[in-house]
Amino acid sequence: MSRELEIVLNSIWPVLKAGLAVTIPLSLISFAIALVIAVITALVKLSNFKILKFIFSTYVWIFRGTPLLVQLFLVFYGLPKAGVTLDPWTAAIITFSLNTGAYASESIRASILSIPKGQWEAAESLGMTYWQVLRRVIAPQTVRISLPPVTNDFIDLVKGTSLAASITIAEMFMIGQQIVAFTYEPLAIYSLVAVIYLLFVSILTVIQGRLEKVASKYI
Amino acid sequence: MDIIVKFKEMNKSFQNHHVLKNINVEFNKGETTVILGPSGSGKSTLLRCINLLEIPQTGTLEIDSLKVDFTQKLSQKDKLLIRQNTAMVFQSFNLFPHMTVLENVIEGPITVLKKDKSKMIQIGEQLLEKVGLLHKKDSYPSQLSGGQQQRVAIARALAMEPKFLLFDEPTSALDPELEGEVLKVLKALSEEQKSMILVTHNLNFARVAADRILFLENGEILFDGRTDEFFNNTENERIISFIQSMQFI
Ligand SMILES: Nc1ncnc2c1ncn2[C@@H]1O[C@H](COP(=O)(O)OP(=O)(O)O)[C@@H](O)[C@H]1O
Ligand SMILES: [Mg+2]
Numbered sequence: 001m002s003r004e005l006e007i008v009l010n011s012i013w014p015v016l017k018a019g020l021a022v023t024i025p026l027s028l029i030s031f032a033i034a035l036v037i038a039v040i041t042a043l044v045k046l047s048n049f050k051i052l053k054f055i056f057s058t059y060v061w062i063f064r065g066t067p068l069l070v071q072l073f074l075v076f077y078g079l080p081k082a083g084v085t086l087d088p089w090t091a092a093i094i095t096f097s098l099n100t101g102a103y104a105s106e107s108i109r110a111s112i113l114s115i116p117k118g119q120w121e122a123a124e125s126l127g128m129t130y131w132q133v134l135r136r137v138i139a140p141q142t143v144r145i146s147l148p149p150v151t152n153d154f155i156d157l158v159k160g161t162s163l164a165a166s167i168t169i170a171e172m173f174m175i176g177q178q179i180v181a182f183t184y185e186p187l188a189i190y191s192l193v194a195v196i197y198l199l200f201v202s203i204l205t206v207i208q209g210r211l212e213k214v215a216s217k218y219i
Numbered sequence: 220m221d222i223i224v225k226f227k228e229m230n231k232s233f234q235n236h237h238v239l240k241n242i243n244v245e246f247n248k249g250e251t252t253v254i255l256g257p258s259g260s261g262k263s264t265l266l267r268c269i270n271l272l273e274i275p276q277t278g279t280l281e282i283d284s285l286k287v288d289f290t291q292k293l294s295q296k297d298k299l300l301i302r303q304n305t306a307m308v309f310q311s312f313n314l315f316p317h318m319t320v321l322e323n324v325i326e327g328p329i330t331v332l333k334k335d336k337s338k339m340i341q342i343g344e345q346l347l348e349k350v351g352l353l354h355k356k357d358s359y360p361s362q363l364s365g366g367q368q369q370r371v372a373i374a375r376a377l378a379m380e381p382k383f384l385l386f387d388e389p390t391s392a393l394d395p396e397l398e399g400e401v402l403k404v405l406k407a408l409s410e411e412q413k414s415m416i417l418v419t420h421n422l423n424f425a426r427v428a429a430d431r432i433l434f435l436e437n438g439e440i441l442f443d444g445r446t447d448e449f450f451n452n453t454e455n456e457r458i459i460s461f462i463q464s465m466q467f468i
Contacts, residue, residue, distance in 0.1 A: 122313035125270050126327035126379060127303035129295075136330055140317045218317050218359040 004188045011179050011192055015172050019196055022171040026089070027158045030096035034157070035150075037101030042109040043134075056105075063102035069163050071095050076167040092164045096157060104153045111146035112138060144215040151208040155201050162197075172196060221248040223382055223414065224269060224305075229278030229289070231264055238264050240438040242278070246383065249412040253425040253446075256435035257461065262418040265435065266385050269416070270305040271298050283382060303331060306376035310388040312368040314360040314375070320347065321356040324374045332379070339378070346374040350404050366397030370404055377408075384408070386417040402428075422465050426450060434458060 044056045063071065076091040086094070115138060123133040165174035176193040180186045224246040231239040238261045246252055254262045267273040269280070275289045282304050287297050306327075314323050324343040328334040347353045350370040352363075360368050369389055376384055389405065390398040402424050409415060409428045419425060425432060425446065432449040434442035442449055442458055452458050 116311075116313075118309060118311050118313035119315065121272055121307075122309065122315070125272060125302055125305075125307040126375075127299045127331045128327075129299065132330055136326065137315055144317075219361055 004185055007179075007183050007185050008188050008192050011176075011183075011189055014179065015175050015189075015193055015196055018170060018172045018175040019200065022164075022169060023158065023161050023200070026092060026096070026161050026164060026169070026171065027154070030093050030100060030161075031154050031157055033093065033097035034100035034104055034153075037097060038104035038108050038150075041101060041105035042112060045105070045109055046112060059098075060102045060105060063099050064106075068095070068099050068160050069166065071099060072163055072167055088164070088167050088169045091167060092161070092169055096160065096164075099160070100153055100157045103156070104150050107149035107153055108142065108146050111142045111149070114145055115141050144212075147208065147212050147215055151204065155204060158200055158204065159197060222246070223248045223283050224416075225279075225281040226268070227279045227281075229268065229275045229280065231261075231268055231273060231275040238438050239268070239275070242440065244433065244440060244443065246414070246416055247431075248382075248414050250430040251409040251413075251415045251417065251428055252431045252433055253429035254416065254418045254433045254435060255420075255422075255425060255449075255461070256441075260435040261438040262435050263387050266307075266387050266416060266418055269383070269385055270302050270307055272307070299331075303379065304381055305383045305385055306379045306381035308369070308372050308376050308384070308386045308389050310391050312360070312365070312372045312392075314368055314371055316360050319357050319359055320352065320363070320371050323360065323371055324378050327375065327379045343374070343378060346377050347371070349377075350374045351400075364397060365393045366400045369393065369401045373401075373404055373408075382414060384413055384415045386415065386419070388418050388420065390419065390421065420465065422462065434461070 041056045041060060044052050045060075047053065072092065072095050075095045076086065076088060079086065079091075119137055119141070120133060123137040128136065161171055162173040164171050165177065172193055176189050180189045183189065222245045226242050226244050229239060229242040230237070242265065254265065256262050264273055268275050269282075271293070274293060277290055279286060279288050280301070281287075282301055285297065285300055285304070287293060287301065315326065318326060321340065321343050324346055325334075325336070325339040328339050328342075329336055344353060344356060347356055350373055352367060352370055352374070355363060355367065355371075360371065363371065369392075373389075386405070390401050393401060398421070402421070405415075405417070405424070406428050417429075429446045432442060432444065432446050433440060434449065436457065442452070442455065449458065450462065
């Protein structure tokens with residue numbers, strides 16, 4: 001067996017373990033919070049509450065307009081200067097949820113806007129309140145329409161968690177770097193890391209396909 | 220006859236565009252009124268003002284004992300009550316695509332009127348039978364023809380047991396042979412003395428189904444009277460030329 005192959009085989013489990021123990025939970029937790037933030041942000045931006053709209057638009061503007069890596073550094077290394085010291089996981093989850101929330105809010109807002117005006121009118125003409133229209137008519141259609149763009153945002157998040165290495169979190173990429181440091185096999189090891197990301201994202205894509213089928217049964 | 224919908228000195232503008240001008244009109248219980256008029260004359264807007272999809276700037280609207288004054292801020296409660304008492308059927312059907320035919324029909328009564336679901340399923344099935352679509356109750360709207368979708372929309376409106384049924388060009392999006400099946404349902408409702416207001420371009424339908432015609436032009440009511448008076452009218456040049464132009468199409 002060649003030396004490279006042996007190193008790669010020996011590295012699969014350490015890298016995969018970091019994926020299962022760090023990348024996946026970090027992605028899932030951040031995404032769950034991001035979804036809540038995204039729905040609230042989308043609804044506020046579609047509402048008539050001027051001040052709230054301004055606040056949430058500013059939030060989206062900042063988090064879409066600055067690099068994720070800079071955001072991570074600001075929260076983890078910058079905030080302690082302002083008296084707020086966060087452990088790496090907390091800093092990562094806060095940054096990733098806010099960042100993905102900003103993107104996903106735009107995906108959801110665009111999906112809501114793409115629902116024909118006639119759907120609102122038909123529901124309102126039955127005498128539904130705003131919340132009833134949202135819950136019974138708009139939300140179920142939004143889920144279907146926003147599934148592809150929101151999954152995209154999720155995929156970006158999964159890949160983006162590799163940046164957590166820079167704030168001392170031992171996720172897949174950092175484990176890969178450590179292995180490279182003593183094996184001097186960057187090509188083989190970083191390829192391995194890339195393949196495992198690809199595996200995770202492929203699983204997500206398969207799940208997306210299933211969900212789309214369920215959500216589109218009425219089409 | 221009991222009046223149940225009444226506008227007094229109602230005005231509606233979009234930005235600077237004065238679309239309905241000092242409208243005074245009453246609609247009677249049990250009657251079918253057809254609103255005619257050239258495109259852009261304000262027919263849809265008048266209809267939409269009845270169930271407050273559009274809100275006029277001035278004037279009053281009475282529906283039975285409900286009364287709103289548009290110069291005051293409209294309360295959410297009045298708005299919902301008026302909407303529950305008037306059901307709208309749209310040109311583009313606007314069925315809820317994620318619900319089955321039966322779910323579409325019972326959605327309003329269950330969510331808005333808090334009716335009992337099993338009871339409403341029975342009523343919903345009866346209404347679908349009435350529009351000839353009971354066999355499609357578990358289909359989704361995307362699986363129906365336009366004419367079938369519009370008949371479901373009519374059943375959905377009837378399920379609310381509204382005091383007034385409003386139709387905005389209900390057959391304009393349909394092929395002629397599909398138009399017939401919808402008009403038949405409308406004609407039957409009219410014969411049952413349902414209170415209906417329709418905007419349509421179908422003069423033949425107006426002739427046979429309407430008790431009364433409202434002719435609108437430029438946001439003003441030029442004619443408000445019995446159907447035979449409208450069609451036999453020999454004085455009003457504008458109406459004569461309108462009828463002629465429609466018949467040459
Ligand atoms: N939402 C709107 N915003 C601006 N103008 C409108 C709107 N709805 C209708 N109008 C204008 O009001 C006039 C009457 O429209 P409408 O009631 O739809 O006429 P009709 O149904 O008789 O064809 C038209 O000039 C139309 O352009
Ligand atoms: Mg119209």
